[in-house]
Amino acid sequence: MAVADDARRAWAALATILLSDEQHDRFIETCRALSLPHPGALKLLLQLDVGESPTMGDAARQMNCDASYITALVDALEDRGLAVRRVDATDRRVKMVDLTESGRDAQAQALELLSEPSPRMNRLSAAETRTLARLLDKLADG
Amino acid sequence: MAVADDARRAWAALATILLSDEQHDRFIETCRALSLPHPGALKLLLQLDVGESPTMGDAARQMNCDASYITALVDALEDRGLAVRRVDATDRRVKMVDLTESGRDAQAQALELLSEPSPRMNRLSAAETRTLARLLDKLADG
DNA sequence: TATTGTTATACTCTATAACTATA
DNA sequence: TATAGTTATAGAGTATAACAATA
Numbered sequence: 001m002a003v004a005d006d007a008r009r010a011w012a013a014l015a016t017i018l019l020s021d022e023q024h025d026r027f028i029e030t031c032r033a034l035s036l037p038h039p040g041a042l043k044l045l046l047q048l049d050v051g052e053s054p055t056m057g058d059a060a061r062q063m064n065c066d067a068s069y070i071t072a073l074v075d076a077l078e079d080r081g082l083a084v085r086r087v088d089a090t091d092r093r094v095k096m097v098d099l100t101e102s103g104r105d106a107q108a109q110a111l112e113l114l115s116e117p118s119p120r121m122n123r124l125s126a127a128e129t130r131t132l133a134r135l136l137d138k139l140a141d142g
Numbered sequence: 143m144a145v146a147d148d149a150r151r152a153w154a155a156l157a158t159i160l161l162s163d164e165q166h167d168r169f170i171e172t173c174r175a176l177s178l179p180h181p182g183a184l185k186l187l188l189q190l191d192v193g194e195s196p197t198m199g200d201a202a203r204q205m206n207c208d209a210s211y212i213t214a215l216v217d218a219l220e221d222r223g224l225a226v227r228r229v230d231a232t233d234r235r236v237k238m239v240d241l242t243e244s245g246r247d248a249q250a251q252a253l254e255l256l257s258e259p260s261p262r263m264n265r266l267s268a269a270e271t272r273t274l275a276r277l278l279d280k281l282a283d284g
Numbered sequence: 285t286a287t288t289g290t291t292a293t294a295c296t297c298t299a300t301a302a303c304t305a306t307a
Numbered sequence: 308t309a310t311a312g313t314t315a316t317a318g319a320g321t322a323t324a325a326c327a328a329t330a
Contacts (some may be wrong), residue, residue: 003268004259006275012257013278014156018165018186021206023157038320043161056289064163066322071290093288093329115154117146120281126145128277133148135274136155137263180297198312208299213313235306235311 022118030113033104034080040069041076045099045107048083053096055088081105164260172255177206178220182211183218187241187249190225196246197230224248 016021040063047062048054056074060067065071074097077083084105088094099107124132159165169181178184182205189204190196198216202209216239217224224245230236241249266274 003271005217006268006271007259007263008257009303010275010278011259011263013254013275013282014159015165015168015256016282017156017278018160019188023160026157040320046161057287058242068323069289069321072321073197085259091288091330095289111154114157115150117149117153118281121149122155123280124277128280129145129148129152131273132277133152133155135266135270135277136152136159138265138270139156139260140158182297199310209312210300210314211298214298231313232305237312 007114014082017120022120023114026114026116030110033113034110036080037076038073040065041073042110044070044073045077045082045103046110048097048099048103050099050104053086053098055094055096056085059097077103080106094141159262164262165256168256168258175255176252178222180215180217182207183215185251186212186215187224187245188221188252188264190239190241190245190249192241192246195228195240196234197238199229199236201239219245222248 006120026041027039031037031039034042034045036042036045044059044063047059054062056067059074060070063070063073074083077097077137078085080102081100083100084098086096086098088096088130169184169265170224173179173181173184176184176187178187186201189201196204198209198212201216202212205212205215216225216227219239220227222244223242225242226240228238228240230238
C-alpha cells in the first residue's frame with residue numbers, strides 16, 4: 001500500500017498549497033488585471049477556445065453552475081469584447097459563445113499571470129524543478 | 143533560464159489542477175461532512191492547533207479577513223463544540239480561540255477527506271508518485 | 285408540451301460602519 | 308482616548324423560480 005500512501009501524501013501537500021491562498025489571491029489579481037468583475041468570468045474565459053464554441057448550456061455544465069449565472073458571465077465577457085454570442089442557425093433557441101481575438105489575447109495574458117511561479121519554488125533544485133514540472137504536467141493534462 | 147521555464151511550467155500545471163475545481167468541490171463536501179456552514183470555518187479549523195490558541199485578531203490576520211467575520215466563524219465552530227473562546231486573564235478585551243477535543247477529531251477527519259487523492263494520480267507510476275510526494279512536501283512545508 | 289436562455293428575486297458569504305466593553 | 312471584539316447592515320457572487328421564445 002506504499003503507492004496509496006505516497007499518493008495521499010502528495011495530494012495532502014497539494015491541498016495545503018491550495019489552502020495557503022496564494023493561488024486564490026493570484027486568481028483575484030488576474031481578474032482585476034483584466035477588469036473582469038466575477039472570478040467565474042475568468043474561469044469561463046480560460047475554458048473557451050477558438051473554433052470550439054460551447055453553447056450556453058454546455059458552458060453551464062462545464063462550469064458546474066446554473067445557466068442563469070452563465071448569462072451574467074457571458075454578459076461580462078461580451079461587455080469587454082472578449083467573447084460574443086452567436087445564434088445557432090438550425091435551432092434558434094441555442095446560442096454559442098465565441099472567443100474573440102481580444103478574448104484570445106486576454107486568455108494568454110491571464111495564463112501568463114497565473115503561471116508565475118510562487119517563491120516556494122526556490123526551495124527546489126534545478127533538477128527537482130524539472131522533475132516536478134514533468135510530473136505535474138502529466139496530472140494536469142486532459 | 144531553463145530553471146525558470148520549468149518552474150513556470152510546474153506552476154501552470156498546478157493552476158490547471160486547481161482550476162479543475164476538484165479540490166474546491168472536495169472542500170465544499172468536507173464542509174458538509176462536518177456540517178460547517180462557511181468554507182471559512184473549515185479553513186479556520188484547519189489552522190487551529192492544541193496549545194497554540196490565536197486571539198480573534200490573530201486569526202483574522204492569518205485568515206486575511208475582517209475581524210467581524212472571524213466572530214461568525216468562531217461562532218460556527220463553538221456551536222458545534224469544535225472550539226471555545228477563552229478570555230485573556232491580563233487583558234479582558236482579548237479572546238483566545240481554543241481547539242477542543244472534538245475539534246481535533248474534526249480536524250483529523252477533514253484532513254483525511256482533503257488528502258484523498260484524485261483519480262488523476264493513477265497516471266503516475268509508483269516511483270513517480272513517491273517522487274511527486276517528496277517534492278510537493280518540500281513546497282507545502284512552512 | 286419540452287427546451288434554451290433570460291429576467292427577477294432571494295440567499296450565502298464576506299466586508300464596512302457603528303457600537304460595547306475594557307484598557 | 309485607543310483597542311478587541313461584536314452587532315447591524317450592506318455588498319458581492321451565485322442559485323432558484325418565473326418567464327419568453329423557439330422547437
